[in-house]
Amino acid sequence: MSKTYYEAINWNSIEDMIDKSTWEKLTEQFWLDTRIPLSNDLDDWRSLSDLEKQTVGYVFGGLTLLDTIQSESAIDAIRPDARTPHEEAVINNIQFMESVHAKSYSSIFSTLNTKAEIEEIFEWTNTNEFLQKKAKIINEIYKDGTPLQKKVASVYAETFLFYSGFFAPLYYLGNNKLANVAEIIKLIIRDESVHGTYIGYKFQLGFNELSEEEQEEMKDWMYALLFELYENEEGYTDLLYGELGWDEEVKTFLRYNANKALMNLGVEPLFPDTANDVNPIVMNGLSTGTSNHDFFSQVGNGYLLGSVEAMQEDDYTIGM
Numbered sequence: 001m002s003k004t005y006y007e008a009i010n011w012n013s014i015e016d017m018i019d020k021s022t023w024e025k026l027t028e029q030f031w032l033d034t035r036i037p038l039s040n041d042l043d044d045w046r047s048l049s050d051l052e053k054q055t056v057g058y059v060f061g062g063l064t065l066l067d068t069i070q071s072e073s074a075i076d077a078i079r080p081d082a083r084t085p086h087e088e089a090v091i092n093n094i095q096f097m098e099s100v101h102a103k104s105y106s107s108i109f110s111t112l113n114t115k116a117e118i119e120e121i122f123e124w125t126n127t128n129e130f131l132q133k134k135a136k137i138i139n140e141i142y143k144d145g146t147p148l149q150k151k152v153a154s155v156y157a158e159t160f161l162f163y164s165g166f167f168a169p170l171y172y173l174g175n176n177k178l179a180n181v182a183e184i185i186k187l188i189i190r191d192e193s194v195h196g197t198y199i200g201y202k203f204q205l206g207f208n209e210l211s212e213e214e215q216e217e218m219k220d221w222m223y224a225l226l227f228e229l230y231e232n233e234e235g236y237t238d239l240l241y242g243e244l245g246w247d248e249e250v251k252t253f254l255r256y257n258a259n260k261a262l263m264n265l266g267v268e269p270l271f272p273d274t275a276n277d278v279n280p281i282v283m284n285g286l287s288t289g290t291s292n293h294d295f296f297s298q299v300g301n302g303y304l305l306g307s308v309e310a311m312q313e314d315d316y317t318i319g320m
Contacts (some may be wrong), residue, residue, distance in 0.1 A: 009085040017149040018311035019086035022198045029194070031187050036180050036319055038111040044177040045112050045300035051243060054166055057113060058240060061125035062219055063165040069135055069142075071098035077142035077150045078199065087202065094195050101188050108181055130236035134161060134229060140226075148210075152205040152224030152265060156229060158260035160254065162188075164237055167250045167282060182285065189286065193196045200264030207266065219267055226270060228273060247280050265286075 014020045045053070075095035082088040109118045125131060138161075141153040166185055173182035207215060233254055241247045256278050259269035275283055 005087070009089065009150060011085050011313045012087065014086060015084045016086070018198070018201055019084055019090055020234075022090050022194060023086065025194055026090065026097070026191070027119040029187075029190060030097075032100060033107040033184060036107075036184055038108060038184075040124055041178045041180045042111070042147065044172075044179075047177070049144075055240060055244060056119060056172075057109070058124055059120045059165045059168045060105045060108055061121040062128070062131050062236075062240075063162060064102055064122075065125050065131055066157060066162055067098050067105070067192065068163075069139060070154070071095055073139055074098070074150075074154045077145075078147075078154060081147040081150075081218075083202070083205065090198065094198075097191050097195075101191070104184050106186065112181075128236075128239075129297065130232055130239065132231050137229065137232075138226075139290065139320075143247035147201055148206050148218060149221070151199050151206070153306065155196050155200045155203065155261050155264050156226065158192045158199070159264055160226075160258045161233065162192060162227065164233055164254055166252060167246070167253050170282045170285030171246070171279070173277075173285045186285070196261065196264050200266065204266040221269065222262075222265065223270060226262070230258060232256065249282075252277050253279070253282060 011020070033134040048056070075098070079088060079091050082091060109121065113121065138153050138157055141149050145153065165187060169178060169185040172178040173186075207218060210218060234251060237247050237250045237254065241250050248314045252273050253288055255271035256275060259271055259273065261271050
């Protein structure tokens with residue numbers, strides 16, 4: 001018999017402690033782009049070549065598109081299958097922060113680019129074949145996929161697809177440029193780390209309820225989807241970074257993060273690439289610790305958030 005009443009959420013009665021710990025982690029990590037002094041990067045920006053400026057603009061255009069999809073489509077697709085009311089609350093938090101991420105890129109644009117340049121970036125983003133293809137693939141899964149397939153698509157977006165865009169600001173950070181732009185990216189990466197591991201954990205709960213045959217079918221689908229997305233990312237990377245000569249390093253970075261996405265989902269990595277294969281400058285930038293910003297002149301995550309760190313994959317991994 002269906003219930004004829006509504007239930008109030010009770011945070012004093014927790015069914016899954018991962019929901020509570022993730023909520024606490026995400027709220028401790030809360031930040032807004034308006035507190036990062038992006039204008040302090042203008043001298044660095046002026047020192048970049050026209051090609052570098054164009055590449056950075058296109059990078060953030062692509063990231064804006066992905067975060068728009070994550071905030072507008074992903075969470076609405078995943079929310080109906082929440083196992084607990086506390087999970088639904090966590091998902092709502094994730095949705096809001098995806099909107100913060102998307103807005104943050106616009107803050108970067110408004111600081112570094114002219115109105116005409118911003119319009120050109122969004123025109124490029126909205127017509128780029130590789131961006132549109134991955135958006136279509138992910139969005140169709142959100143629309144028509146099973147609950148578990150939707151979670152896979154979300155984890156692939158959070159832990160893999162964003163990283164072709166994250167490479168550039170992390171690279172500049174390692175070369176002592178665009179520190180405040182990179183600060184925003186590191187805050188986003190810290191959020192995405194929690195989002196990817198949390199949704200991956202929820203996927204593992206459902207995966208473990210499948211029969212052995214169903215699990216093998218799911219794995220086959222997951223790997224096939226990853227291959228399709230990676231092939232598209234190779235084309236996107238060549239277009240975005242080829243002229244700068246960064247394309248092969250970015251592909252290594254992508255394969256490394258594709259493996260992390262699979263690990264979030266509790267399955268075996270696919271590619272041979274490890275952290276040792278990634279450009280060490282970029283790898284160092286992946287650290288999600290806080291920056292040592294001056295208390296009065298620069299408001300970074302060191303000032304706002306103390307020593308909060310992203311949750312580790314081990315916090316979410318369950319036996320499979």
